[in-house]
Amino acid sequence: MEHSLSFATWFWLLVPMCGVVLLSLLTWLLGK
Amino acid sequence: MTMSTPTLVTFVVYLIGMLIIGFAAYRLTDNLSDYVLGGRRLGPGVAALSAGASDMSGWLLLGLPGAMYAAGMNQAWIAVGLSIGAYLNWQFVARRLRVYTEVARDAITVPDYLENRFYDKSKALRVISAIVILVFFTFYTSSGMVAGATLFEKSFGMDYGVALWVGAIVIISYTFLGGFLAVCWTDFVQGLLMFAALLIVPMAVIGADGGWGATLDSVAAVDPARLDMFHDMTLFGIVSLMAWGLGYFGQPHIVVRFMALRRSSDMPTARLIGMTWMVLALYGAIFTGFAGIAYFAEQPLENAETVFITLSQVLFNPWVAGVLLAAILSAIMSTIDSQLLVSSSALTEDFYKSLLRPEASQRELVWIGRGTVVLIALIAVFMARDPDTTVLGLVAYAWGGFGAAFGPVIILSLTWRRMTRNGALAGMIVGALTVIVWKQIEGGIFDMYEILPGFILCAATIVAVSLLDRPPEQAIQSEFDTFEKTLHGR
Numbered sequence: 236m237e238h239s240l241s242f243a244t245w246f247w248l249l250v251p252m253c254g255v256v257l258l259s260l261l262t263w264l265l266g267k
Numbered sequence: 268m269t270m271s272t273p274t275l276v277t278f279v280v281y282l283i284g285m286l287i288i289g290f291a292a293y294r295l296t297d298n299l300s301d302y303v304l305g306g307r308r309l310g311p312g313v314a315a316l317s318a319g320a321s322d323m324s325g326w327l328l329l330g331l332p333g334a335m336y337a338a339g340m341n342q343a344w345i346a347v348g349l350s351i352g353a354y355l356n357w358q359f360v361a362r363r364l365r366v367y368t369e370v371a372r373d374a375i376t377v378p379d380y381l382e383n384r385f386y387d388k389s390k391a392l393r394v395i396s397a398i399v400i401l402v403f404f405t406f407y408t409s410s411g412m413v414a415g416a417t418l419f420e421k422s423f424g425m426d427y428g429v430a431l432w433v434g435a436i437v438i439i440s441y442t443f444l445g446g447f448l449a450v451c452w453t454d455f456v457q458g459l460l461m462f463a464a465l466l467i468v469p470m471a472v473i474g475a476d477g478g479w480g481a482t483l484d485s486v487a488a489v490d491p492a493r494l495d496m497f498h499d500m501t502l503f504g505i506v507s508l509m510a511w512g513l514g515y516f517g518q519p520h521i522v523v524r525f526m527a528l529r530r531s532s533d534m535p536t537a538r539l540i541g542m543t544w545m546v547l548a549l550y551g552a553i554f555t556g557f558a559g560i561a562y563f564a565e566q567p568l569e570n571a572e573t574v575f576i577t578l579s580q581v582l583f584n585p586w587v588a589g590v591l592l593a594a595i596l597s598a599i600m601s602t603i604d605s606q607l608l609v610s611s612s613a614l615t616e617d618f619y620k621s622l623l624r625p626e627a628s629q630r631e632l633v634w635i636g637r638g639t640v641v642l643i644a645l646i647a648v649f650m651a652r653d654p655d656t657t658v659l660g661l662v663a664y665a666w667g668g669f670g671a672a673f674g675p676v677i678i679l680s681l682t683w684r685r686m687t688r689n690g691a692l693a694g695m696i697v698g699a700l701t702v703i704v705w706k707q708i709e710g711g712i713f714d715m716y717e718i719l720p721g722f723i724l725c726a727a728t729i730v731a732v733s734l735l736d737r738p739p740e741q742a743i744q745s746e747f748d749t750f751e752k753t754l755h756g757r
Contacts, residue, residue, distance in 0.1 A: 238487040244340055244496040248553075251347045252546045255354035259542040262358070263535040 270423045277589025281460075281596070282437050288452045292445025298629035299620070302446035302636045303612035304375045304527045309451055311533040315541035316458035317451040318524040319548070320597070321605035322353070322515075325414045327461065327552050328595045333572035335556025336563075339486070339493025341500050342556075344508040346549040352512020353545055357538040360516055361525040363681040363754060365534065368526045370750045375526070376609075377519045377673065378617045384680050385688035386743055390621065392692055397617035399672060399699065400519055401643075403665045404606040404613075409647035410662040411603040413654045415596060422576055431651055434600070439644045442604050442611075443637050447527065450604045457597030462544055464594035465551025468575060471582045472558040485561030493560060503715065510719040514666045517673030520605040531754075607647075611639040664702060671698035671721025679729050684747045690733030698725030 240248070270278075296302050309317070334342040367384065374380035378400070382393040412431055419430035441449045476482040483494065492498040515521060528537060552575075559574040568574060579591035615636040620627055627635070650658060672695045679686050679694075701724045705717035738744075 238483045238491070238494060240340070240483070240494055241496075244494070247347060247496055248340070248343055252350045252549065255350050256539075256542050256546050258354065259357070259535075259539040263539040266535040 270425075271585040271588075273585035274589035274592060277586055278593055278596075281590075281593035282433075284456065285437055285441050285453050285600075288456065289441025289444040289449040292441075292449035292452060295448055296446050296633065299616065299632040299636060300373070300375050301448070302633045303608065303616060304523065305447040305451060307369075307527050308529050309524070309527045310529060311537035312540055313451050313455045314524050314528045314533075315537040315539075316544055317454035317601075317605075318521050318537075319541055319544045320454040320458035320461065320601035321450075321520050321524065322518070322602070323461070323545070323548065323598055324411060324602035325418070325595065325599040327548060328464070328575045328598050329414070329418070329572045331549070331552040332556035332559065332575045333570075335553055336559045336568070336574040337556075337571040339490070339498065339560065340496045340557065341498050343496060343553050344500070344505050345511050346553060348509030348512035349515075350512070350542075350546055350549060351509070352515040354538075354542055355512075356515040356521070357534075357541060360522065360678060360681065361528075361538065362531050362534040363750075364522055364525045364677065365528055365531045366754045367681055367750045370746060370753055376612045376616050377522065377677075378613060379621075380526075381676070381680070381691060382621075384743075384746075385691060386740065387688050392688060392695075393617050393621060395692070395695065396673070397613040399668070400613045401610050403661070403668060404520070404610040405643055405647055406650070406659060406661045407665050408603050408606050408610070408643065409650040410659045411599055411606070412647055412651040413659060415599040415603075416651065417654055418576070418595065418599075421570070422573065427654065428652070431648060434596070435644060435648045438600055438604050438607065439641055442607055442644075443640050446633075446636065446640075447608060450608050451524070451527070453604065454601045457594075457601040458544065460590065460594040460597045461601075462548055462551075464579070464591045465548045465555070467587075468578055468582075468591065469551050469554035469558055472555060472562050472578055475582060476558055476561045482558050482561045485564050486557065489560055489564050493557075507714070507716040507719070510716045510722075511666070513674060513718050513722050514670030515674075516678050517669045517671070517676070518666070519669065519673070520602075520609045522677065523605075523609060607640055607644055610643045611636050614639040614643070664706065667702045667706075667716065667718035667721060668699055670718045671702045671725050672696075674698075674722055675726035675729055679726065683733075684744060685733055685738060686729060687733045687736040687739055689736045690729040690731075693732040694725045694729035697728040698722065701725070 300306050368374040368380050371380060371383035374383045378393040378396040381396055412435060415434050416427050416431040419425040420427045441453055473479055473482050476485060486493050555575055559578060576595060579588050615632060619635050620632055676691050676694050698721045701721040702717045705713060705720055
């Protein structure tokens with residue numbers, strides 16, 4: 236593998252979108 | 268490409284399945300609240316997937332993978348903005364709206380809620396918002412039909428008119444029969460199909476490319492810039508793309524799902540299901556288009572938007588391809604049916620019942636609801652008969668228009684006791700006008716997606732006009748207190 240996605244691309248691709256799912260999971264767990 | 272027999276069979280089974288759901292829902296529909304809001308008895312799973320599937324149109328399986336295929340990673344910003352917007356909507360609007368619409372004398376539509384919330388005897392809020400819903404969703408529905416019929420014409424050489432009528436008749440039938448419950452249950456099945464398709468297609472393409480590393484290398488060989496989310500992007504451009512997420516708070520066909528949830532305490536479960544569905548589906552669409560760059564490196568596609576449909580035809584056996592095709596149609600149909608029903612509810616509840624026949628029986632209202640579904644659908648089919656017609660360009664205003672005209676009104680009405688009817692009315696008008704005017708002007712700041720200025724000006728107008736206005740009557744304020752007590756379980 237010669238090429239990869241840059242750190243900034245991975246960061247913005249993963250953190251906000253996975254973040255909102257994790258927040259949903261967290262508030263769901265806290266509400267249990 | 269022609270449609271093989273197994274694909275056709277799978278496809279027909281899908282369409283028949285939708286009709287069976289419509290018939291089942293018909294048996295549970297007795298009054299207008301059932302017909303336009305399912306009698307508020309949606310479970311969290313159905314509410315979540317129905318909100319997601321109604322939101323995500325053919326764009327999810329055609330437009331987004333197409334944009335990723337054509338330009339690469341920098342097209343993913345819109346998905347980031349949409350995910351954040353949808354989450355904030357679930358977090359701050361959903362439960363409040365569910366509770367307040369019930370406290371405000373059981374409002375069953377968005378215009379109904381606005382009138383009840385502000386005790387608006389003039390009916391101005393109800394009538395203006397209902398007209399906006401009716402006009403834009405008729406065009407929206409029509410443009411969805413054009414998208415569906417064009418897809419079948421281009422992909423399988425099917426006659427445009429035949430595709431248009433077959434699709435329209437199936438949607439009209441189940442929406443006519445079962446109303447909101449039929450729309451939500453079909454949305455649920457359609458949402459599952461879309462989800463499955465968006466998980467298996469990208470995995471299959473990356474596999475066919477020779478794995479993730481090989482995919483990256485092949486994409487870089489085509490154009491290394493396509494690996495970079497910041498390529499050719501300014502902060503201005505990124506903000507403009509992410510601003511799409513602001514649209515969520517004002518989309519009547521989405522927020523009505525919140526109002527229909529069985530118990531407001533189910534909201535965290537619905538939110539978790541809805542967000543997981545949405546984010547995984549968006550990733551699926553992003554990586555399908557991205558891996559498609561590598562797959563079609565030697566022979567690029569003529570039309571980027573066919574990347575998903577072409578991959579599903581070449582990588583899978585015809586039975587699975589039929590299911591994947593049904594998934595694309597699901598994305599289109601689940602949006603059309605919801606918009607159709609919201610338009611029908613605006614005509615039935617907000618015009619017929621409110622203005623013409625307040626004494627109408629429930630049975631009469633349900634049948635008027637069914638009649639208006641057929642009427643609006645036929646108008647939409649009529650407009651869709653010529654796919655190149657310019658009137659459908661109005662759709663470009665719809666997402667931003669609803670977001671800017673209704674979004675701040677809904678958010679502030681659920682959080683600010685001091686907001687007044689005049690504030691709501693002025694905000695709605697300023698939000699809508701800003702979107703329309705902003706779109707006409709080009710260059711500099713006017714290249715920004717018009718929802719952002721529209722949203723800000725709408726919110727500012729609501730605050731300014733409300734503060735200049737007399738404070739709301741005592742009855743409105745006590746109802747707001749009741750709402751807050753109910754919301755916090757006191």
